[in-house]
Amino acid sequence: MPKDQNFIEEVLLDYKEGMDYVSEQLPRLTRKYHAFTEVCFAKGKLQTKDKQLMALAISVVMNDDYCMVYHTKMCVDEGATEAEILEAVGVAAAFRAGPSLSQAATLIRDAIEAFEKEQDSSSSDN
Template sequence: MSTQATIDRKVDAYKTGVGAMSDKLPQLTRAYHDFTGECFKQGALSAKEKQLIALGIALFANNEICTFYHVQEAVSAGASDEEVLEAAGVAAAVGGGHAMSQGVTRVQQALQSVQG
């Protein structure tokens, strides 16, 4: 199976799952879609910028389906390959910064507490 077919299958599985949830909890899923629709519409930030932000968060959260989805949406909103890859780079910097900030604070605090 091609990479694109795998990605499409996973995104479609999510959409199918949302449809099934909507059958059982229509108000909840409608509220979620209304909320996300409002969040992603053009505003002070462009739709493309919002999709690139979402991509970075999806990468940081290790959310595969959202990663695939927001790459597709960012490109659809006009993002170039370079912009998408730069967003991935920023997510990597934040992820590394997250680990580093914990290392220089919590880890050192923990070491101090066990060394008494």
């Protein structure tokens, strides 16, 4: 079920108010942080839209609601289409699932083998 417009606006407002508070408490840090991120998202070898799509995908992997909403807005503002946004989210979903499958293919498999050997060893001791 899609979130209504008010929810999305509330998320953005909550983020802004929170950042305003942190900026009042830690002005030097937040100025430096904003300067850093401004440079990171500026057009370079990659277009700003591509950087925003990357940030959106990362926010999905990190499960960061505020960044998902913020970077979706930034993607739209940079001219990303719905298809581009959803493709970036698809890559994020694949990446998020990948570590689980990798662990199953390696660590979990190794643990099963170790526990089965341990079980066989203790069975033969009886």
